[in-house]
Amino acid sequence: MSPMLARVADNLYWIARAIERADTYARLLEVSHAMTRESGDVSYGARTVWEPLVEITGDMERFEQLFHVADEESVVQFLATSPDNPNSITSCLRRARQNAQSVRDLLPTDVWEALNTVYLELAEAETGNDDRERVYLLSRQVRRAVALLHGLIDGGMRRDGSWYFLRLGRFTERAEKSARLLEVKYRLLLPDDAALIGGVELHQWRSLLRSAGADEASRRLDVDLASPRRLAQLLVTDDRFPRSVVYCLDQVAMALTSLVAGGDIAEADTALTLVGQTRAALIAAESLPSQSLAERMDRVQRQCNAIDEAVALSCFAYSPGAGMEGTQRAQAARQAQN
Amino acid sequence: MSVLFADYALSGYYDEMFDDDAAPRAPYAGLYGEVEHLEAGVFTRKSDLAGACYLNEGITFSHHGQEHPFPFDLLPRLISAAEWRRLEDGLRQRVTALDRFLSDAYGPQRCLSDGVIPRSLLTSCKGYIREMVGITPPNDRWVHVAGIDLVRDGAGEWRVLEDNLRTPSGISYVVQNRNFMRRVFPEAFAGYAVRRVDNAPMMLRRALAAASPVDVGPARIVVLTPGPMNAAYYEHTFLAQQMGVPLAEGRDLVVRGRRVYLKTTAGYEPVDVIYRRLDDWFLDPVALRQDSLLGVPGLIGAYRAGNVAICTAPGTGIADDKAVYAYVPRLIRYYLGEEPILKQVPTYLLEDHDDREHVLANLDSLVVKAVDGAGGYGIMIGPHASSDERREFAERITANPRGYIAQDTVTLSRAPVFQGGRFAARHIDLRPFVMFGETPEVVPGGLTRVALTEGSLVVNSSQGGGSKDTWVLER
Numbered sequence: 001m002s003p004m005l006a007r008v009a010d011n012l013y014w015i016a017r018a019i020e021r022a023d024t025y026a027r028l029l030e031v032s033h034a035m036t037r038e039s040g041d042v043s044y045g046a047r048t049v050w051e052p053l054v055e056i057t058g059d060m061e062r063f064e065q066l067f068h069v070a071d072e073e074s075v076v077q078f079l080a081t082s083p084d085n086p087n088s089i090t091s092c093l094r095r096a097r098q099n100a101q102s103v104r105d106l107l108p109t110d111v112w113e114a115l116n117t118v119y120l121e122l123a124e125a126e127t128g129n130d131d132r133e134r135v136y137l138l139s140r141q142v143r144r145a146v147a148l149l150h151g152l153i154d155g156g157m158r159r160d161g162s163w164y165f166l167r168l169g170r171f172t173e174r175a176e177k178s179a180r181l182l183e184v185k186y187r188l189l190l191p192d193d194a195a196l197i198g199g200v201e202l203h204q205w206r207s208l209l210r211s212a213g214a215d216e217a218s219r220r221l222d223v224d225l226a227s228p229r230r231l232a233q234l235l236v237t238d239d240r241f242p243r244s245v246v247y248c249l250d251q252v253a254m255a256l257t258s259l260v261a262g263g264d265i266a267e268a269d270t271a272l273t274l275v276g277q278t279r280a281a282l283i284a285a286e287s288l289p290s291q292s293l294a295e296r297m298d299r300v301q302r303q304c305n306a307i308d309e310a311v312a313l314s315c316f317a318y319s320p321g322a323g324m325e326g327t328q329r330a331q332a333a334r335q336a337q338n
Numbered sequence: 339m340s341v342l343f344a345d346y347a348l349s350g351y352y353d354e355m356f357d358d359d360a361a362p363r364a365p366y367a368g369l370y371g372e373v374e375h376l377e378a379g380v381f382t383r384k385s386d387l388a389g390a391c392y393l394n395e396g397i398t399f400s401h402h403g404q405e406h407p408f409p410f411d412l413l414p415r416l417i418s419a420a421e422w423r424r425l426e427d428g429l430r431q432r433v434t435a436l437d438r439f440l441s442d443a444y445g446p447q448r449c450l451s452d453g454v455i456p457r458s459l460l461t462s463c464k465g466y467i468r469e470m471v472g473i474t475p476p477n478d479r480w481v482h483v484a485g486i487d488l489v490r491d492g493a494g495e496w497r498v499l500e501d502n503l504r505t506p507s508g509i510s511y512v513v514q515n516r517n518f519m520r521r522v523f524p525e526a527f528a529g530y531a532v533r534r535v536d537n538a539p540m541m542l543r544r545a546l547a548a549a550s551p552v553d554v555g556p557a558r559i560v561v562l563t564p565g566p567m568n569a570a571y572y573e574h575t576f577l578a579q580q581m582g583v584p585l586a587e588g589r590d591l592v593v594r595g596r597r598v599y600l601k602t603t604a605g606y607e608p609v610d611v612i613y614r615r616l617d618d619w620f621l622d623p624v625a626l627r628q629d630s631l632l633g634v635p636g637l638i639g640a641y642r643a644g645n646v647a648i649c650t651a652p653g654t655g656i657a658d659d660k661a662v663y664a665y666v667p668r669l670i671r672y673y674l675g676e677e678p679i680l681k682q683v684p685t686y687l688l689e690d691h692d693d694r695e696h697v698l699a700n701l702d703s704l705v706v707k708a709v710d711g712a713g714g715y716g717i718m719i720g721p722h723a724s725s726d727e728r729r730e731f732a733e734r735i736t737a738n739p740r741g742y743i744a745q746d747t748v749t750l751s752r753a754p755v756f757q758g759g760r761f762a763a764r765h766i767d768l769r770p771f772v773m774f775g776e777t778p779e780v781v782p783g784g785l786t787r788v789a790l791t792e793g794s795l796v797v798n799s800s801q802g803g804g805s806k807d808t809w810v811l812e813r
Binding site for chain 2 (some may be wrong): 008
């Protein structure tokens, strides 16, 4: 089989990024929602939970254009359902569905069907109930749908270019978001990298772990919550933990190497070099406590963006780009299909 | 009759399921026995489940800019083996003649010098593309896939209503209707041996591969789509997936040195065969319509050089022009020396003075169609039209007689359709598909289209029509 269309590869990459993003936001919303229940202090919740949550998504500017205050209502709306936020959960799923529609011939029917179904369900729910348990229900629904999608993708697709482009998108997105989560939370919780952990912060740490889906893993590893360094290890350099930055980078490297080996792309030298450098720097920094974790994570994010650009250059150089223009769409609609 | 058929009226039409004494026709006996025991609730549940299948898989048809699931009626339409053999022979014969006509019309034009068809009629076809004169497509094959619309008249006689050769759609629904039928109404199959239709996409692939200009190695085929905005986009994705070939938009293709290439992740990859779902004039902004944003610049140049096959061939529109339709029986006799197996609908060409006068005087009993119309647009059904509509069409005919034809109104046969908890009789037609590689092959069955509105004769999906699974019986 010959290599796939550049536009199609581009689409697959963004489908995977969009569903990973929806999953991350669903998880973040659920954890944040749970975190603020018992505090009783609304402004505390806003300052320590909801505002940083928008920061984690990197969409603060857009948020401020749409809302005045960052509280539960506004942030949940912004991240879950807002059509004005291109990165809200529903926007992500809409985009994934749209992209999937134009690569339907390559996706297993089950995958398309699962994506279409969750999108239709959410679109329906949007107009429906507005109860507070909705955050939990929405989060569970999205996380289950994404798990189903990955199950179908991993269980059913041949390991050819399509699968590796999906993999590439998924782990590029996850590496970047994991780094961002750590950066924001560490900056907030541990400004000088050395403070002791008190009662409130303990609760925050647990939430951070849960946001990263690492709570249960950390318990089994018996990680001492009073040792932020050990925690960072789990989330940053543990190459067996599927949400650590290093694990994600390894998956990105593997996907790129396999694409080159399979003849799907000519080379990925720049991207692979960047991945290697980032990984090495993270491992090295573990024994060099001079640099704060927040700074390190900030650099990881910038590296992730550079990797994304390098990937675009070696994989999607021939892609004619994402959308169609107005006239083109009108012409397409007019083509008779007798 | 059972409760489900309590209000079912034959009303003097030819009914596919029941004879004039309201007894099930022989092929339907088993199916009727299966259905008559069912309660309305069961059938409603099955129908809803089928609807959900369509929606979840996103099998939709858009009309007026909105996506709708394609309405599917659960009671299949049956065709006996003997009846099918005759239809199959007639379809093969017709498509072969149309293919020969295209080769001749853009080549030596013997049909003109022998006076089989008037030159002015040919060159005035909207689908006539002068740029194609003198081009011989690979293997001299013009029609690679055809959808021929058949109807059964009041006497139960099959007739060809029209030919669709450029971008016929519906194959995906043929395959999916059967898939969903097996899922939600497996009982219906009891005691029946039904010809399978799953192979239709591979039949298409075989026909496309046979068109390849390259002998060495497997043909590199792509489906060329206008994109997700197009009404039949679902079908484009389905066919690409089922045939295992890339689904490309115009912007995914590029022409270099009179060769067509795909823009892939690894660079440019050559293409041998393009199954296009674009209108002729949009294929190439350099050679055809300059404002086309959907085509591939230089495509016609590569085609002319013999480096790529375009399926179906550009220019094919002359053979499914509705005025040329009137000449098809003559074309069959001329090219094949055979009598046409399938009847047609009596057709009036409005450039002829006597015919025109007859038509204008009898608009209330005739059907008028734009010669290049499709999808049920540009059509007036005399008996159902208002006097304003008839006046409007009379003016249009007088102003542009070449632009229209008129036909006797065929009272399409009817079949039971499940609506509102019981069966009602609705008009239907049949679109079988012919794949033409080395030889013409007919997909057993086809798309039975249903006019969902009572009394309506318009079955097009773009006009809100639905469909039925079509069973060709083995015995």
